[in-house]
Amino acid sequence: MKKYISLLGLMLLISACHKKDTQANTQDLATQKALIEKQIDSLNKLLTQINSQLSTDEVEIPIIDAEVLTTKPFIHYIDIQGNIDTDGNVLVVPEAMGTVKKIYKNEGDKVRKGQTIMVLDDAVLRNQISELQTQYALAETAYNRQKRLWDQKIGSEMAYLQAKTQKDALAKKLKTLQSQLDKFMVKAPISGTLDDLMIKEGEMAAPQKPVARLVNLDKVYMQSDLSERYLPQIKKGTPVTVTFPELQKTLNAKINYVGNFIHPNNRTFKIRINLNNTSGYLKPNLTGLISIKDFETDKAIVLPLSLVQEDREGHNFVYVLVPSKDDPNVYQVEKRLVKLGKAYKQDVMILSGLNPGDIIPTGSVRGLMTGDQVKIANKDILQITDNKLKETNKTK
Template sequence: MRLYVMVILVFTIGSCSESRYKILPTERALTESVYSSVTIQPDSLYQVYAIVAGILDENLVEEGDVVLKDDPLIQIINSATELNAQNAKFSLELAKENYNGSSAILNSINEEIIGAKLQYKNDSINFNRQKNLWEQKIGSKVDYDTKKLKFELTSNTLKLLQSKYDRTKRELETAVKQSENNYKTALITTKDFTVKSKINGKVYALYKESGEIVNTMEPLASIGHTSRFIINMLVDEVDIVRINLNQEVLVHLDAYSDKVFKGTVSKIYPKKDERNQTFKVEAVFENPPAILYPGLSGEANIIIARKDKVLTIPKAFLIDDGMVKTDAGVIPITIGLQNMEYVEVLSGITKDTHLYKPE
């Protein structure tokens, strides 16, 4: 009697256990997607750098301020640069004075030319008079040669002075132009000490305070679009080939735990991040949340494909990604779409085929 009861009990337990892990395929809507982490960032976000070194004199804006393109953001000071600008200005003023002033070098040479012209005119008259006398056999050869030599020397002196005047004028003109260029360069360098915004946007971060050292390698601020935000996603390298532009994205943000937001893939970056073996993908919201902040995080599913009615089985019943256990034993099947829980069955079994969960 006891043996009979034990056999019945074992049979009952075995039957319950077997039926608990036996199912039939079901038809359902199935969506396949690629998972990614999400970080929210303002559109056109960029970090502001100085192109000169110095000391931060003053932050001209505060975090959260809305700015326009070319609005001043940060003022930097550098005494050496200011002194260079002043010296360049002094050099320019001196060059202009030498070229145009009342005591200009050219005036001195011009006075010499005037004197040389008078001497040339006088020596020319004396030479021609002596020449006429000599042609009439009057006077001596020595007087003629003396007057001729003096005239020729005066003529050469006048030519040299005129050449000197022209050369000096060109040199002074060049000096003025060079001084003007140096002064302009110094002014431009001085203007570089006022850091300006490159876009219309909002100041999201300021990284330095007054009195701190500024160099060209460290960012001073972060500026981005005021209200337009980008969904930054990191996609694993095994999934990136399945991502295309304009695919639908379902976004879940930690800050909005009870809502799902829709977006669209807008950009795929072609370079892989070697540190985490992922690719960066951007998407834009269809209807963004009313309030967003840079750095909000969450997760997203990029929709790869969607079917309304397909034959599916739970993934837990799949063996080696292509086999299932049936009453006829382990048989192969062809699979299609799949998500985290279910997989589409294209062929190999029907909705009436009993499946057993593998051990």
């Protein structure tokens, strides 16, 4: 009996020990489980953030401005520079040599054609005339005596003829010297303004040296040289626009003269445009811009030059926005090859490759690539333009 009691006690002891070990293992496992669950929660949060970021990157589509292509008028001009000139810009040169005795006009004075500007010292010439007048008087007296004698058939014919010849020669010489007196009076060759006096009283004047400048700016003209390739478009009477940036003035005029000579060095010909300048604000040598209209159309597809690009093969292309099949608010970038026409300033005419109604991105397009997806910021304006285009097509 004691043997069984001892055996039962041993079994109870072993059972109690095993139970303690099992409880200890369960607690460790629970601890490990809690730690792992905490790590899993942390990883799930990190994974959620990564997925969110990836999702955000996929959804973020650039928003750009765009416009619907329509036809509009296009005008091309030939722009060239020209200079103002005038036939009334005259240098006054004396016809005789002498010291300036008196100047009658000042710079800025208005003078009439033929009016005396200054007088040169003519004392030497007057002395010569005085001496010649004395000689002429003596020759005339001798001639009259010989003539009376010849009329009375007294004296020789030779003496008469010598006296007559000497008198006539002195008369012509006297007339020549008297006509030279006018050359010592410097007169205005044209009516205008005395713009510049180049000499002072007491200084020596000579025929090779200008003494004054007269300017008449009532009628001026602009002239320029044009390339021979424009000969078919340029004719007398062609309308032009002349702009003077410094004066902030623009004039409408026409070509009054087309040159008949092609310069062999630069292959250009001259044109002249007469301008009315009664106000006097146009000055000789003033530079202006001449714009000659050589092409015009009422309907053309016109784009800013900044929207036209060139690929590696040298082809010109424009990006076009095509609506996405999956999302009506998303557009896909498509490359279109285009043929360019005339360009003026910042615009160029598109001959082929684009049609009215095509949607074109505006602004900076350098960052776009074929296949990119974009959204349009000004879609309301785009819709209005598209509706107008449809109404225009219905009217046609």
